[in-house]
Amino acid sequence: MDPQLQHSVAESVATVVISHPEKRNAMTAAMWRALPPLLGELADDPAVRVLVLTGEGGTFCAGADISTLRGSPQEAQGLAVRAEEALAAFPKPTLAAIGGHCVGGGAQLAAACDLRFAEEGALFGVTPAKLGIVYPSSSTRRLVSLVGPATAKYLLFSGELIDAERALRTGLVDEVLPAGGLGKRVAEFARVLVSRSQLTQAAAKEFADGRTDRDAHWAAQARASGDTAEGVAAFLERRQPRFGWSVPTSG
Template sequence: MAFETIKLEQDGFIGKLTIARPEALNALNSQVLDELDKALDEVSANKELRVLIVTGEGRSFVAGADIKEMASLSPIEGKEFGKKGLGVFRKLEKLEIPTIAAVNGFALGGGCELAMSCDFRIANEKATFGQPEVGLGILPGFGGTQRLQRLVGQGWAKYLIYTARNIKAPKALEIGLVQEVLPVDEFEARVDELANIVANNAPIGVKLAKEAINTGAQVDIESAIKIEENLFGLSFATEDQKAGMQAFVNKGKAEFQNK
């Protein structure tokens, strides 16, 4: 379908979802969230895709939720707006295929929460992260209180949320919020390189690994090990497993078919 506030593109096995409201630093309003929701349904239904890159147009990833829209909300309306954002970000987090946040500038509030809903985050050296909500009289409402502590630990999560302090990309790398920081002129090429590396591994193996990690993180270690055991067994039912191991034995390179 046609979108007004986002772009959804495909290049081979790689999908790219771009928040495209550069005049508003890609702030998330209801329309953006609705279009993101529909776009994620399209991504989920597209069996050609093996990786999704999420980024922002212009000099911002996403500068936050749209304060102008939120300013006049009642408590019930505020809860519903938060519920909408939480639902969309959870849908992103639960996509079968791996997702990479390509953070090219401001990732504040809802933008930081969007990035954290992806499987990992690559930033350029101009990226800025933060959860400034308490400075506006609210708290992070699109998953920030939960995902941030899971990524960087409770101490850093509380520090960043309570102080409403923004941090630059090198600090985000230091605390484990992002996995790599690149110079601006190397950033896009590196994101594309990583997406292709992931896409060229066995797609079912990657999907099963994502399921094992995400599901196992929510349960005790004994249950998590059982989840891994079952998914490991399932991987041996795939043609890609046979192709991958045969290629290894023959000192060749497998061409995975996602079967």
């Protein structure tokens, strides 16, 4: 099977699977190109409330397919950055489900997700120093925001791999699951996210990502949506809320 990005939507959760198992799911140029339009399609799908990014066959992504770097490393890096930025800009919650290797471009993609759950035995690395590549400034800032400058420098200067437990301690991942438990926990947590207010999630995502000019916008959205009244009523009536606000489509 050719390297590809597979996707499915079930119970309001879109799952995107990086599929290139013979190279530990390394991303080819074609795969980098395919990710932004796929994300745009899923963002505009009203049935999608949460996105999960994972890899086929027990490993997440071992980075960029090095054979694609021979022609133009700068072009390949540009493709990776555009894919990373498209993932970071996805307007609904995103969760990386990580097993095996999460290295190089794989770490870029994982860092661009809102949350990262990993399985015991997963390995993480940011490896441009092994190839003489200047890591993009936007990717560096995103990494620093997750793990702090000291750990970011450790990863970038050395290119060394760290295990899931250290990734958890440094803030690179949010949960570490026992072997065999990743899929169940991710599905469980995705259902939690689906049940919550998209209004709250969308506003929180913007604020957490540094937007400082949208307070009035989100206050107006909250007033118009009726979600707060519904949430309070549902709490008092001891029932699940039926939130009405949804992320607008780009069309």
